[in-house]
Amino acid sequence: MTEKNETQDRPRKRQERVGVVVSAKTPKTVVVQVVRLFQHTLYRKTIRRTNAFMAHDELGARNGDRVRIVESRPLSRRKRWRVAEIVERSAESVLEAKGA
Numbered sequence: 032m033t034e035k036n037e038t039q040d041r042p043r044k045r046q047e048r049v050g051v052v053v054s055a056k057t058p059k060t061v062v063v064q065v066v067r068l069f070q071h072t073l074y075r076k077t078i079r080r081t082n083a084f085m086a087h088d089e090l091g092a093r094n095g096d097r098v099r100i101v102e103s104r105p106l107s108r109r110k111r112w113r114v115a116e117i118v119e120r121s122a123e124s125v126l127e128a129k130g131a
Contacts, residue, residue, distance in 0.1 A: 045102040049118060052096045060110060061088045063100055086112040095121025
């Protein structure tokens, strides 16, 4: 009974996803669309599925930006992810930043 479980000692690895920001209308929140590809088990056809995640954004991501999101504690009713980094800026947001 003195032995500790190894899973309790180390922190859990958080899930990561990479997707595109499809909506940045609300303050400090973005909607990220993540696309995943998989093969149908019987027909072997590649199928594309999309999921939309609401993520907390402190970095200022804009529409079209490619971002990496990571799991976090629940921040609101629908937000369970946060933006870890902006992988690639969209061409529109780069022009917007230069013009402003």
